[in-house]
Amino acid sequence: MLAVTEEMRTVMDFARKVLEGDGLGPDACDFMFGNPQETPLRGLVDALIRHVEPQDVHWFGYKKYEAPARESVARSLSQARSRHYKPDDIAITAGGFGAIAAALLAVLEVGDQVIYPRPGWFAYGAQIRGAAGTPIAVDLAPGTYDLDLERIEAAITGRTRVVVVNTPHNPTGRIFPRAQLDALADKLAAASERFGKVIYLLADEPYARLVFDGHAHISPAESYPHTLIAYSFGKTLLAPGERLGWLALGADMPEADRIRLREAVDMAQVSHGWAFAGRTLQRALPDLEKLSIDVAALARRRDRMVEGLRAAGYDLPVPEGTFYLIPRSPIPDDMAFAARLATDGVWVLPGSVAQLPGRLRISLTANDDMVERSLPVFARAIGEVAG
Numbered sequence: 130m131l132a133v134t135e136e137m138r139t140v141m142d143f144a145r146k147v148l149e150g151d152g153l154g155p156d157a158c159d160f161m162f163g164n165p166q167e168t169p170l171r172g173l174v175d176a177l178i179r180h181v182e183p184q185d186v187h188w189f190g191y192k193k194y195e196a197p198a199r200e201s202v203a204r205s206l207s208q209a210r211s212r213h214y215k216p217d218d219i220a221i222t223a224g225g226f227g228a229i230a231a232a233l234l235a236v237l238e239v240g241d242q243v244i245y246p247r248p249g250w251f252a253y254g255a256q257i258r259g260a261a262g263t264p265i266a267v268d269l270a271p272g273t274y275d276l277d278l279e280r281i282e283a284a285i286t287g288r289t290r291v292v293v294v295n296t297p298h299n300p301t302g303r304i305f306p307r308a309q310l311d312a313l314a315d316k317l318a319a320a321s322e323r324f325g326k327v328i329y330l331l332a333d334e335p336y337a338r339l340v341f342d343g344h345a346h347i348s349p350a351e352s353y354p355h356t357l358i359a360y361s362f363g364k365t366l367l368a369p370g371e372r373l374g375w376l377a378l379g380a381d382m383p384e385a386d387r388i389r390l391r392e393a394v395d396m397a398q399v400s401h402g403w404a405f406a407g408r409t410l411q412r413a414l415p416d417l418e419k420l421s422i423d424v425a426a427l428a429r430r431r432d433r434m435v436e437g438l439r440a441a442g443y444d445l446p447v448p449e450g451t452f453y454l455i456p457r458s459p460i461p462d463d464m465a466f467a468a469r470l471a472t473d474g475v476w477v478l479p480g481s482v483a484q485l486p487g488r489l490r491i492s493l494t495a496n497d498d499m500v501e502r503s504l505p506v507f508a509r510a511i512g513e514v515a516g
């Protein structure tokens with residue numbers, strides 16, 4: 130856990146500093162961690178109430194999986210991906226964190242290397258260490274944030290067991306094109322052959338349903354058979370504190386491998402604290418599958434914020450998916466600039482905390498009122514350092 134602590138240090142230090150100060154205050158505009166700033170979806174609340182009421186004495190007894198939950202995920206995955214996903218190949222987990230942990234624990238030997246994207250989600254390194262693996266960060270292509278296939282290939286060794294691909298990508302909002310995923314698949318297949326063992330691809334897809342402008346989510350599972358897919362309901366429902374997600378074994382994975390991995394994934398969940406999702410959430414899952422935050426409203430918020438920031442002089446790409454914006458910090462010290470914004474009650478994640486030094490990460494889970502109140506602050510702050 131000391132190694133895990135090291136991996137989490139930057140983000141934990143930042144969070145501690147924020148929380149230890151005077152607090153955010155009632156009028157703060159919170160763009161930091163993707164936490165909801167609006168009333169939860171009524172459909173989510175209703176589903177939880179509906180399924181919590183016990184109908185027999187075993188209602189809250191130990192049970193790994195509710196069959197309808199696995200069936201529901203298998204059905205919607207099969208529809209979305211035009212492949213046949215089997216309910217037995219779906220593990221219901223405590224969110225995306227749980228899905229990633231189960232995948233890594235299932236396939237890693239102690240010290241195995243796991244390649245993951247930089248910039249990237251802050252917890253990959255910690256989760257890899259937590260599964261006794263060795264994290265190997267590989268940079269995305271500068272500027273475009275595409276997969277850098279040459280760099281990934283150069284990072285693969287005889288100890289590589291997993292390559293993580295997060296698409297749509299936190300924090301850049303990039304959806305990797307199919308050609309890149311196909312090319313990566315070729316390289317992983319060749320390296321697996323060369324080293325005489327399977328290199329797995331972990332497709333981390335919690336933002337699969339948060340895509341804009343008619344973009345389609347493209348899963349690496351369609352390019353590479355040895356793929357495990359991790360999903361979280363936390364983003365689509367904007368309720369990350371209710372821990373529900375799943376891990377799916379790729380539909381094209383050879384059956385013998387799937388049979389072995391099913392057991393390994395279950396034992397990963399058992400050994401790491403009976404980490405299966407709670408029964409009420411599992412029972413509610415088929416109802417929750419049909420729910421989502423309003424993606425069109427999220428896209429409008431993205432557009433308003435992009436337009437407002439650009440008008441003030443900020444340089445930022447338009448994300449294809451997720452709910453993050455990554456404007457360039459007007460001064461190289463993104464920590465200092467984030468601190469300046471915070472003096473006026475606008476709280477963003479400094480890029481240095483998200484492996485994106487020199488930028489800021491703005492989470493659009495803030496509400497529209499916060500967006501409107503923050504834009505004059507962003508404009509004032511860049512004005513102070515301009516020229």
Ligand SMILES: Cc1ncc(COP(=O)(O)O)c(C=O)c1O
Nearest residue numbers: 224225226250295299361363369
């Ligand atoms: C890329 C990525 N993967 C996984 C997760 C974990 O999701 P959850 O907190 O719902 O488990 C997150 C959450 O921010 C994420 O951004």
